[in-house]
Amino acid sequence: MLSSRFKIGMYAGAVGAVFGLASYRFYRHNDPTALPSKEQILVGTLVQGLSSAHYQPERIDDAFSKRVFDLYLKRIDYRKKLLTQPDVTQLRQYETKIDDETKAGTHEFLDLSTKLISDRTKQMQALTHELLAQPFTFDTDETFQTNFEKSTFPASAADQREQWRKLLKFETLTRVAEMMDEQDKRHDRAKTASQAKEPVTAEPDRTPAQMEVEARKRVQKYYDEQFADTPDANETLASYANTIANTYDPHTEYFAPKDKDEFDYQLTGRLEGIGATLREKDGLIYIEEIVPGSASFRQGQLKKGDAILRVAQGATEPVSIEGWHTAKAVTLIRGKKGTEVRLTVKKPDGSTKIIPIIRDVVINEETYA
Template sequence: MFSLKTKLVTYGTAASVVFGIASYKFLETDGALRDQKNEVLTKVLMQGLSSAHYSPERLDDNFSKKAFNLYLERLDYNKKFLLQSDVDQLAKYETQLDDEFKNGSFKFFDLSMSLFHKRLKEAESFYKEILDKPFEFDKEETIEVKPEKLKFATSPAALKEEWRKYLKYQALARVADALDTQQKSDSAGSKEPKKSMTEIEADARKKLRENYDDLFKRMSQLENEDYRSSYLNSFANVYDPHTEYYAPKEKEDFDYEFSGRLEGIGALLQEKDGLIKVSEITPGSPSYLQGELKPGDVILKVAQGNQAPVDIQGMRIDKAVSLIRGKKGTEVRLSVKKVDGTMKVISIIRDVVVREEGYAKSLLIKGGPKTLGYIHLPAFYADFKNAGGRNSGKDVAAEIQKLKQENAQGIILDLRNNGGGSLQDVVDMVGLFIKSGPVVQVKSANGPAAVLEDRDPQVQFGGPLVVLVNENSASASEIMAAAIQDYKRGVIVGSSTYGKGTVQQFFDLDQVLPASFDAVKPLGHLKLTTQKYYRISGKTVQLRGVTPDILLPDTYTYLKYGEKEQEYALPFDEIQSAKFNTWNSPNFSVEKLKAASKNRVSTSPTFSLINQSALRLKERTENTTRSLKLSTYLAEERRTQEESKKLENLRKNIPQLEVAGLKQDLSKLVGDTAASARFEAFTKNAKKDLYIQEAVAILKDGL
C-alpha cells in the first residue's frame, strides 16, 4: 500500500500562539550560524507544539522513546544500512531526545548522520560487488519483504547477505518480466533473436546496477540539512500523524499541490547521469507558449535575467529546479543542448503554471431517457495567496451549472482518492446541494464546538445525488460525504473512507519571529493539528471514517488501512448533535436502492472477481515471505496474471457507458492537442469504470 498524505487545512496568523524564544546574537561563520539556526528552529517548533496543538504532549522519557523509534524507522526503514551496533550506539540517546528538543541540541542527529553516511559507503560497495556476479535462480531460498519483521544485521557480512537477497529478488522480478515479454513476442510471431537465460540474467543485473548507481549518487549528494525535516518530524508526529514541519522548499511544493499553481516555466525535469533533461512541457505554460524548449533537451546552465549563468551539470535536481523557478514576470535564460546536439540560449519569462488535471471536471452520461452528470473532484483545492485564484467550491458550482444547462437530472460526485483540502470549500460545496444549515462542527481542545454553516438558502442542484468514495477519500471528502449522508440528501456509494477527523493550520515561522532573527531565516512552516471536526450528528469520522450507504467490493476491502493504522493518531470521540432538518425526498429510498444494488453486485462476475482479488491481496499481505527460486516465482506470477487477465477480460466485455463532453468544454479543445488528449483519456477511463457504472444504475433506480 502506498502512503496517503491527507489534509484539511486552514491558513491564518500565529497571533494567538506563543512562539516566543530568547533573543540571540548570531555568529557570522557558516558552521556556527547553521548550528544556531537549528537551535532556533527546534525551540520555535517546541513552543508552537506545546502551546497550540490540540493535544499537547508531555516532553519526558516516554515522548523521547516515541520520537527515537519514529526517527530510526524513517532513517533506515528497510534495515539495509545500519548495523545493530549502530542502533545500540544511538540507543544511548533513547530517553534523552526530549532534552535535546528542549535545548535545541542536534548531538543525536549529528551522530546518526555520521553513522548513516559511513554505512551508506559500505552499502555502495556491497551492491557493486554483488551485481558483478550472476545470480543462481535454481536455489531454494526465501526473503522476508516486510520491513517490520526484519531485524538489523549484527555484522557487515550479515548485512551484505541481506543485500544479496534483496538485489536477487529485484533481479528475479526483472528476469520474470523479460521472459514474459519474450514469450509474448514469440506468440506474436516476432523474428527478434531470442535471448538466452544467461543474457537475460546479465541484462537484469546491468539495469539494476544502473538504477543503484543513480540512487546512490543522489543519496551521496544529500546533506544533513536534507534529513533535518525527517528528524524534526519525528518529534512532531508524536503529537499526531498530521502535525508536520515543512522546510521552505517542501512548503512551496505543498502549495503547488494544494492550489494547482506555481510560478515558473512549466517544464518537468529529470536527472540522468548528472544531466538535467526536460521530460515534459506543461500545456499552456510559459515554456509551451515560448515554443523553443522541447522534451529531450538538456539544460546545462541557468541565468537569472542578465546575471552570469550557473552551471547545473552534476547538480541535484531539486537545486536546479529552485534556480529555474521564480517570480512571475522575471526572466530566466537557459543554456540548452538540443536533441540534435546544437547549443542554444532560450529566454523564458516566468508566469503562473497551472496543473489543469488537478481541477474539477465533468461529463454527461447518456444512453437512456434521462441525462446524468458526472463530476470528478481530485482535491478540495484552494489558492489562498491569490484573490482571483481557483478554488474547488466555485469550480464545482460552475460544473453543476453547465450540467444543468444540458439537462442533467441526476449527478454523481466522485470523491474517490480525494485526500482533502480546504475546509471552507467543503462547507461551500455542501451548500450547493442543501437549502441552508450546519455542515460540520469543529472543536478545539477547550471550549464548545463551533458549527460551520451554509447560510445561502439557494439550492444549486436539488436532484438525485450519488457521492462516490473509497478508502483514500479523506478529511474534507469525509466531511462532504458525512454531511450529505446526515442530511439524507444523497446516497454515499463505495468503500469506507480513510478516517481522518482533524483540522490543521499552517504557521509561517518567519512571521512569528522578529526581525532580529532574520539571519537564520527562512525557517519554513509548521502545520499544526488545532481542532477536531465532527459530523452534524455529533459523531466523528476520526479512525472510523464514513461507512457508505451502499458498500461495493474493493481491491483493498480486507486490508488494514487508514487513520486507525497510523501511529499516535488522536482518539475517537463524539459530541452533541447540531440542529438540522433532513432532506425531504420520498422517491429516493436508500433501502430500496441498496437492495437493488446488492442484487446487481451479487450477480456480477466482475465484482465477484474483484472480491476474490481482494482476498488474494490480503493473503499476500499477511504472507510476506517470498521465494527466490525462479520456477516458484514464475508459478506465483502466472497465478496473479491469470487472475488479472480474467478481471481485464470481464471489464472488456462490460457494456461501456455513453459519455460526452459538455458543449462549453468541447469548444475549448479546438486546436489544443494536449488538452484534447487529456479529455480523451478522461472520457475513456470513465466509460470503463465499473464503480461509475454502478453509481449510474443507482441514480437511474432513484429517478
C-alpha cells in the same frame, strides 16, 4: 471552507513567526555569545509552538523521546538495509534523551544518525557493485524475508553482506522472470499477427544467461539511482522535525517551504496529478483518500489503505519510495496532465500490484472559502 491541510500550513507559519524570537533567546542561555544553528531554531520553535499553541499539549518527556526515536529509526532505514544492530545500539543511547536535547538546544542524535546513514550508504553502494559484478546462479534453495516489517537489523557486517547478497539475487531473479514473461508475450503477439497475415517485426530471443546479465545491470542502475537520491541537509532536518510533529500528534505535520505548484494548489484547489491524499506511517506512504472524479477514481484500482512501494514514470525503471516523507513522494507522483505514472502498491492483504494511472487535473473543492 478551507481544508485542514491549508489550516495547518497557516498555523505553522504563525507559530514560526511567534516563537522564532523566543527560541533564539531560549538557545542563548547555554552560551550567550553563540548564534543558534538552524537545527536548534527549527526544533526549538516546533516544540515550543506545539507545547504552547496545540489544543491538547503533550508532555515532552522520556516516553515522548522513545516514540520519536522509534519512529525516526523506521523512517531513516525502514527496510533495515543500511544500519546494523551495533549501529542501532549506538543510537539507542539517545532513546530517552531527545526531549533533553530539545530543551538544551543540542542535536547529537540527529548528527549521529545522519553520519551513520551517510557512511553506510556509501559502503552499501560499493557492496552492490561488488556483488553484482559476478553472475548469480539459481540452482540453490535459499530463503529471503521480503516483508521488511518482520526482518531485523543485521547482527554484523558479515550478516549485512549476506542479506544484501540475497536481496540482490532476489531482485535479479525477479527481473529475469519479467523478461521471460515479456519474451513469451512477444511470441504470442507474433503468432497472432502471423495467423492474421499481418507484418511481424522479428526480435532476437535472449537466453536465460543473457537475461541474467541484463537483469544485474538493471538492478545496479536502480540502486545507483537510489543511493544518489539521498536527502540533503534540509530534507534530513525536515524529516526529523516532521517526526517530532507526528509523534506529538499524528495529524500535525511540519511543512518545509513549498514550491509554486503547492502554493497555487492551496490557493486555488487545482493541480495536475492522480487525485489521491497521501499519509506517511512507519516508513511507508499510504493512500488516505481518493478524490472523487479524479484520475485515480476513474482508473479504479488504487484504494484507500494501499501502500505505495515504487513509482515509475511511464515505462521507465521504478524508484522505491520506502522511507520517504510524504512531500518528497508527492514530487514523483504528481505530473503533467496526460502523462502516465505506474505505482507499485502493497494491498492490505499483502499482495502487490502495478497500477498505471494517466494524470489529470485535480480539483479539491475544500480549498475554496
